Amino acid sequence: MSGTHGLGEPGFMAGMVALYRRELDQSFRSPLAYVFIAVFLLALGTFTFEFGRWFETNSVDLAPFFAFHPWLYVVFMPAIAMRAWADETRSGTIELLFSLPVSLPAMVLAKFLALWTVAALALVLSLPMWVTAAWLGPADHAAIALGYVMSLMLAGSYIAIGMAASALTSAQVIAFVLASLVGFVLTAAGLPVVGRGIAEALGPSASELVARLSLLSQFEAAQRGVLELRAVVQCLAVTALFLALSGLWIARRRGG
Amino acid sequence: MRSTAFTWIASLSAALAFLGWSSVQQSVLAPIRADFSGGKLYTVAPGTRATLRAIGDPITLELVLNRELVQSFPRVRAHAARVQEVLRGYAALAGGKLRIEVLDPEPFSELEDGVQAAGVEPVDVGDEDPLHFGLIGRNSVGDELVIPYLAPERETMLEYDLTRLIAELDRPEKPELALITDLPGLRAEGEAASYLGREIRRAYDVSLVSPQFASLPMQADILMIAHPHALSEHQLYLIDQFLLRQGRLLVLLDPAARTARGIGFDGLQQARSASLGALGRAWGVSLGADAVADESLGLPVQVRDGEGRTSVERQPLFLAPTVTLTDRRDVITADLGRPVNWGAPGHWTIESRDGVTATPLVRTTTMAMLVPAELAARDLNPRQARQAGRPTAEALTLAVRLSGRFETAFTGAIPEPEAGDELLRELERLGAMASGERLSASAGRGELVLVADVDLLDDGFYVNAAEDVTVADNASFILNALDSLSGSDALVGLRSRAPSPRPMARIEALREAARDRLIAEQTALEAQLADAEASLQALRAKNASSSVFTGSLTADGTQEERAEIERVTIEIEDVRGRLRSIERAFRKDVEDVERAVRLINIWLMPVLVLLVGGGVWAWQRRPHSRRPDTASAIDRGGA
Numbered sequence: 001m002s003g004t005h006g007l008g009e010p011g012f013m014a015g016m017v018a019l020y021r022r023e024l025d026q027s028f029r030s031p032l033a034y035v036f037i038a039v040f041l042l043a044l045g046t047f048t049f050e051f052g053r054w055f056e057t058n059s060v061d062l063a064p065f066f067a068f069h070p071w072l073y074v075v076f077m078p079a080i081a082m083r084a085w086a087d088e089t090r091s092g093t094i095e096l097l098f099s100l101p102v103s104l105p106a107m108v109l110a111k112f113l114a115l116w117t118v119a120a121l122a123l124v125l126s127l128p129m130w131v132t133a134a135w136l137g138p139a140d141h142a143a144i145a146l147g148y149v150m151s152l153m154l155a156g157s158y159i160a161i162g163m164a165a166s167a168l169t170s171a172q173v174i175a176f177v178l179a180s181l182v183g184f185v186l187t188a189a190g191l192p193v194v195g196r197g198i199a200e201a202l203g204p205s206a207s208e209l210v211a212r213l214s215l216l217s218q219f220e221a222a223q224r225g226v227l228e229l230r231a232v233v234q235c236l237a238v239t240a241l242f243l244a245l246s247g248l249w250i251a252r253r254r255g256g
Numbered sequence: 257m258r259s260t261a262f263t264w265i266a267s268l269s270a271a272l273a274f275l276g277w278s279s280v281q282q283s284v285l286a287p288i289r290a291d292f293s294g295g296k297l298y299t300v301a302p303g304t305r306a307t308l309r310a311i312g313d314p315i316t317l318e319l320v321l322n323r324e325l326v327q328s329f330p331r332v333r334a335h336a337a338r339v340q341e342v343l344r345g346y347a348a349l350a351g352g353k354l355r356i357e358v359l360d361p362e363p364f365s366e367l368e369d370g371v372q373a374a375g376v377e378p379v380d381v382g383d384e385d386p387l388h389f390g391l392i393g394r395n396s397v398g399d400e401l402v403i404p405y406l407a408p409e410r411e412t413m414l415e416y417d418l419t420r421l422i423a424e425l426d427r428p429e430k431p432e433l434a435l436i437t438d439l440p441g442l443r444a445e446g447e448a449a450s451y452l453g454r455e456i457r458r459a460y461d462v463s464l465v466s467p468q469f470a471s472l473p474m475q476a477d478i479l480m481i482a483h484p485h486a487l488s489e490h491q492l493y494l495i496d497q498f499l500l501r502q503g504r505l506l507v508l509l510d511p512a513a514r515t516a517r518g519i520g521f522d523g524l525q526q527a528r529s530a531s532l533g534a535l536g537r538a539w540g541v542s543l544g545a546d547a548v549a550d551e552s553l554g555l556p557v558q559v560r561d562g563e564g565r566t567s568v569e570r571q572p573l574f575l576a577p578t579v580t581l582t583d584r585r586d587v588i589t590a591d592l593g594r595p596v597n598w599g600a601p602g603h604w605t606i607e608s609r610d611g612v613t614a615t616p617l618v619r620t621t622t623m624a625m626l627v628p629a630e631l632a633a634r635d636l637n638p639r640q641a642r643q644a645g646r647p648t649a650e651a652l653t654l655a656v657r658l659s660g661r662f663e664t665a666f667t668g669a670i671p672e673p674e675a676g677d678e679l680l681r682e683l684e685r686l687g688a689m690a691s692g693e694r695l696s697a698s699a700g701r702g703e704l705v706l707v708a709d710v711d712l713l714d715d716g717f718y719v720n721a722a723e724d725v726t727v728a729d730n731a732s733f734i735l736n737a738l739d740s741l742s743g744s745d746a747l748v749g750l751r752s753r754a755p756s757p758r759p760m761a762r763i764e765a766l767r768e769a770a771r772d773r774l775i776a777e778q779t780a781l782e783a784q785l786a787d788a789e790a791s792l793q794a795l796r797a798k799n800a801s802s803s804v805f806t807g808s809l810t811a812d813g814t815q816e817e818r819a820e821i822e823r824v825t826i827e828i829e830d831v832r833g834r835l836r837s838i839e840r841a842f843r844k845d846v847e848d849v850e851r852a853v854r855l856i857n858i859w860l861m862p863v864l865v866l867l868v869g870g871g872v873w874a875w876q877r878r879p880h881s882r883r884p885d886t887a888s889a890i891d892r893g894g895a
Contacts, residue, residue, distance in 0.1 A: 009849050010419045024392075028872065029872065029876060031869050031872070031873045033869070034865050034866060034868060034869025034870075034872070035261060035866070037862075037865050038861075038862035038863075038865040038866045038869070039862070040857065040861045040866070042859070042862040043859030045854075045857045045859070045862075046858055048857070049854055049857070055760075055763075055850055058759055058760050058763070059263065059758050059759060059760065060758045060759070060760055060761075061758055076787045110403045125861045125865065126861070128856055128860065128861065129857055132853050132856065132857055135762065136761065136762045136763060136853075137758055137759055137760045137761035137762060137763075138758050138759075138761060139758065140291035140292075140758060143292060146292060196324075196327050196328045199323075199324045199327045200324070203324075204323035204324045204327065204360075205323075207324070207327045208323070208327075208333075208337070209278070209279050209282075210277075211330075211333065212282050212337075212846075213278050217334070220334065221289075221298075224588075225291070225292040226289050226290070226291050226292065226298045227289060227290040227291075227292065228285075228288070229285045229288040229289060230281055230282055230284075230285035230288070233281055233285060234278065234281070234282075237274055237277055237278060237281070237864070238274075240273040240274075241270055241271065241273075243785070244270045245267055245270060245271075248263050248266050248267055249263065249267070251263070252260065252263040256314065
């Protein structure tokens, strides 16, 4: 393996980069990544024009476009993340992976970054939407750029959730369902049904807190063109939490 | 090797750490943001900072909110969170002079009765209990001002509403505004008043002057004249003296005040504002006799053609000058984010006067046309307006500010009041003497704002009645003018925080171009159709009168006449068909663009990606495609 310094463990970065490249390479060898990206873009486009009725708004504001990102992530990100650990376990490569002189955090991070790269690629391929908006009228470029940045942050959160689910169980389908469910709950945390129930059970402060935790509400300020540090930090916190859980759970499987 | 227990304890700790961090960071990190929003919605304006710093005696703001009930309404809840944040920001800026409290009244409690008595509106939300979401402001002398309901739709006006409330609590006396007007929307109070009428009364202590006035409240801070009754010489003299003495005047006149039109025989007469007479000559301004139309600034209106179809066209008489056509430095127009909607305005011609500076505030483009006022005051459709207009090839001035030292318009004897009661005239003469000696020039610096439209005051031009929000900055423009004249510059910058609309300009341009290209053809075809139908009528009539039998054409007339009738009938069918295809052509360009955009944004990338994926897949399945690489060697071994 490249990046080793002779005897002993390779540096964290070197190990991570090498593993990252391997993961990325693997992703793009399989047709699954391409199908995923294609279907994601198709869904995004269809939702924007048909359900978002973008032309009828007669405004080059891309809010109808960004509004669908979190909901599509709920389903699509677990789809690409479910194989993160589950596949390796099934095909037996996981023992080989753990025998490599790469620390567990580096491994988790490498896999995560590879998946995040795939998500980033999907977002980049949706840029024609921005070009279209700019061509049709006076688009607010700052707000659109912000929307893309926050969307990328959000994608990371959902990927982390997917990876944690994948670490929990070796059955890909169960991992997918679990991750989608958790993702849905964290997205819908802001909705009345959830909010009212929590307010009655735990008081309004708890309900307000849960609403602010909702990944959807992190997105809202960005959609208006305001970059809030707390929204970015919150997404990173969710990502960090689930990556940590992912590491803990896969370590347990290695040990067990 | 990790034990299961360790894993679960570690997982739980991680989750708790996350929850702990989340609840803290929301408030700790709250103020740190970069505001790229149009209208800078999240940045506190300099006017607010100035107002908060200037607070004299402490002010308390009580936010009334049913925190549990509001959870069911995400939009209101989000707005409530925003309001609380804004209030915390205000408190920080006011340095202790502003106290914020949040009240959560239980149903049927004393507190609930108290806030409802103060004026907070209980909103029926379909629950068994009503929702309270209002604000009560109190100052140290016991004044109370209430926002009954903080509507989420009014979010762009939130800063204005809050800062204005604080400013009014801080300075309880409102400036006095003397109002001379014939417009019912401005004369009325309460429910019958127009949006602007209500806003003016919120901010100013309004003295309504009667149409036959023989004296003016000379102590008023501002005089506002909007479409007055015909003014007598004596009345013009009083206005002249007001300007010279108090120096603050806002005048709105209109040659075609459609919204002031009366019913009845001389209804159209009432649409022309009274003239300024000698005052105009002294100030160097005159209002043009015609109304102004501008094709490029026209607002879209629904037009019904005769056959039951509605289309959307620009009405050149309803102008919405873009912000580039307004003065960007004058405090009245500098901060208007949205256009003002003008209705068949007039225009000012300005002559220079020594000691007076003229600043045009709003102008048209050079595509302006003049439309005779009597026509403009009627309900013209866009096509008629266009036909009636004479191009001017110059930019016309719709609003102007004059500042400096003015000269009196009345150098001779003081004009006598109108014939009336002798005793009344004597009393008024004494009153006039008491208010001070006659001035021949401005006592101080005079400010005069002239607006050549009265229709822009009408709700129909800028208010969405259903949601009680404004869709254009008409009210802001007038209130800015009044605020600037009354010296309250701090509040002027606050009004318009609404982000400017971002329309699909290209599609609108295509619609316009299609219309321009086809309108000539359509008009020609319609004329041809009309002619053809008329001649058909004539032929039928001719035949009918020349025979004993009526009705059946084929039975009568010469062969020539029959052939003629048939030819005209075919012509009519043909013209109708071409008119229909023109209607379709109007929409064709736009539909083409929409189809192309859909194709590119929905299908292009996915297809490309699938092609690349297919290529990769095919490449991998070639014989000899295995590359000497550890990863795939592992896969082969493990599969």
